[in-house]
Amino acid sequence: MSLHFSTRHTPRRRLHHWKIDHLPDTPLAFVRLCIGNYKVWYSSILLLQCIAVVSAVLIPWALGLITRQVTEAASVHAALPGLVAPLSLFGTLLVLELLSARSAAACHIKVLPLQRRTVTHALFAYLQRHSQRFVSSEFAGALAHRIAEVALGVNQTLGILLFDMLGLALTLSLATALLWSASGLLAAFMLGWSLLFIGICYVLARRSHPLAQQYSAARSTSNGKVVDAVSNLTNIRLFARQPFEHGYLGHYLDREVDAAYRSFWYMEKIRWFQSAGGVALKLGMLGLALQQWYVGRIDIATFVMATSLSLLIINDVSNLSRRFLEFFEATGNIANGVRTLVRPHEVVDLPGARALPPVRGDIEFRDVSFGYAPDKPIFQHLNLVIPAGQTVGLVGTSGSGKSSLLNLLLRLYDVNSGQVLVDGRDVREVTQHSLHQQIGLIPQEPGLFHRSIGENIHYGRLEASFEDVVHASRRAGADDFIDSMEHGYDSLVGERGVKLSGGQRQRIAIARVLLKNAPILVMDEATSSLDSLTERFIQEKLDEIMHGKTVLVVAHRLSTVAHLDRILVFDKGRLIEDGNHAQLLRQRGQYHRLWSRQAAGQFDETPATESA
DSSP states (O other): OOOOOEEEEOSSOEEEEOOOOOOOSSHHHHHHHHHGGGHHHHHHHHHHHHHHHHHHHHHHHHHHHHHHHHHHSSSHHHHHHHHHHHHHHHHHHHHHHHHHHHHHHHHHHHHHHHHHHHHHHHHHHHHHTSOHHHHHTSOHHHHHHHHHHHHHHHHHHHHHIIIIIHHHHHHHHHHHHHHHHHOHHHHHHHHHHHHHHHHHHHHHHHHHHHHHHHHHHHHHHHHHHHHHHHTTHHHHHHTTOHHHHHHHHHHHHHHHHHHHHHHHHHHHHHHHHHHHHHHHHHHHHHHHHHHHHHTTSSOHHHHHHHHHHHHHHHHHHHHHHHHHHHHHHHHHHHHHHHHHHOOOOSSOOOTTOBOOOOOOOOEEEEEEEEOSBTTBOSEEEEEEEEOTTOEEEEEOSTTSSHHHHHHHHTTSSOOSEEEEEETTEEGGGBOHHHHHHTEEEEOSSOOOOSSBHHHHHHTTOTTOOHHHHHHHHHHTTOHHHHHHSTTGGGOBOOGGGTTSOHHHHHHHHHHHHHHHOOSEEEEESTTTTSOHHHHHHHHHHHHHHHTTSEEEEEOSSGGGTTTSSEEEEEETTEEEEEEOHHHHHHHTSHHHHHHHHHHTTOSOOSOOOOOO
16 A cells, blocks of 8 residues: 555646545554555665675675685785785675665665655645544644654654664674684674674663653643744733743643653663673674684684674664664654544545535535534534525524534534535535535634735635636725735735734635635624724625625624524524514514614623634
C-alpha cells in the first residue's frame, strides 16, 4: 500500500487532491507505508549501502594481506612485486566505499524532502476529514506540531534503519566470518561482546521510550499553549495579563523541563555505559590478539586485521547504541503523532456515496434526534421542511439548537436517528465534498487565511478569473477599501484577518460566498458583532445575494430576520413557533416576548457561542 495524489494544473497554481481514508496507527506500520511511495529510491540506497559496508569490512582484510606480504618478504625489493595486487585491492575498496557511501547519501538527500512532503500531505489530508468535534477539542498548534514531528520522525527512523542498523548487521556478519577464518577465538570474543553490548543497549534504550514519549507530549502541549497565547496577544495586552500568562505558560514549560531532564539524564547514563563498553572491547580485543600472537596462534597480518576490524566494529556498535536512543525517540514522536491524529473519522462518507448533483435547495429534517453527548439530547424527533428558495430565520435563546441545526445540515455532525435531506437525498448518502459545494456559509467570525485579499475571495471558486473576483468584491461592497490599500487585492490580511476591521472581514466573506454562488446560503450570526451602521450596510448586501436561494439565518437581533419569508423559534431543541414576522407577533408567544424585550432594550443582544 502506498499514498498517491493526483495533480491538475491551473494558470496560477498546482492543486493536490488527497483522499486519505485510512492510515496505520503504529509507528513501524506507518513507516512501511511511507516507504511504498519511494521504493526505487530506497532500493537504491539499500544496494549502495550494502556495497559501502562490504567494502569497508574488506579494507582491514586487504590491509592484512599487505602486512603479510611485507612481513614475509625477504627484502623490500622482494616484497614490491607481491604488493601490487593487495595495494590495488586496498585502493579499489577505499574508492568503492567512498563512492557508494556518498551515492547512498545523495539518494537519501533526494528522498528526504519528498518523504517529508508526502507524510505532511497525508496527515494533513487525514486531519481535514476529522469531525468538528475532534478539531474543536484539540489545540491547532499542537496538531500542527504533531504533523511536523511525525514527518521528521519518519525520516529519522528510515535513516537509522538504512544507514545504521542494516550497516551494523552486515558489518558484524562479514567481520565475524573473516575473523573466524583466521582465529575462532577472536571471532567468538568479538561476536559475543557485540551481541551482548547491543542487547543491553537495546533494553536500556527501550526503557527510555516512555520517557521520550512523555517529553514529546510535554513539548507538544507547551507549543500548543504558546500558539494559543500568541493568537490572543491583543486580549493579553488589553486585560493587562502579561504576568499571568508568563506564569500560566511557565507551568507547562516547567513540565517540559522536568520531562526533558528525566529523558536526557537517562540517556546520559546509557552513553556512559556505551563509552565504558567500547573501552572494554578495545582493551580486550587488543590483549587477546597479543596473547594469541605471542603463543604463535596468529601471525602479525591476522593481528593487524583483527585490531582493525575491532576498531570498525566498536565504532559501528557504539554509533548504533547511540542511534537506538534516537530511534526510540523518533518512533516515540511518530507514536504520539499517530495516536493523536490517526483516530477513526467520526463523520465519513458511506461506501458507495455519490456526488450530490446541483440542487434546487429543498431541505428537510425528518424525525431527527441528536445530541453532542448521549445523555444530553438537543433535538428529539424534530420534523421540519424548508422549500427551495425560501428565506428562513432561526431565533431563540443561546443553546436552543439554532447552530446545531446548521451543523447537521452541513453534516459537521451526524444525527443520532432520523434523516437530514437536501432535495430528497439523505446527506449521509452523498459525499461531504459535494454537499459542501452546494452550501455557502457566512459565519459570525469569518475564517480568513493569512493570505492576500484576492486569494481569500478566490477561495470561493478556485477556477474563477480575477475579473470574477473583482466583480464579487464590488457586489459585496468591498472594492472601496480594497482599492484604498497599498497593495490592493495582493494585500495580506494577517492571521485570521487581524489586519482588517470586522466589517471588512465580513465583506470579504460575503464576496467569497458570492463567488461560490451556491444554491443554499447559511448565515450564523453574520452581523451580530458589527456596529449598527456597518450591520445595515452588510444587511443590504446580504439581501441582494439571498435572491433565488434557500437561506437559513441564525440571529440574536430579530430585526435581522424580521423581513424574511419565515421565522422558526427554538427553545431547548424544540421548534415552538413557525411563521412570518407578523404572524408570530399576533400569536403573542415567545417571539413576541423576545421582540418586545429587544424593542425595549432589555434583551441581551450580545450573541453567545452556542454549545448546542
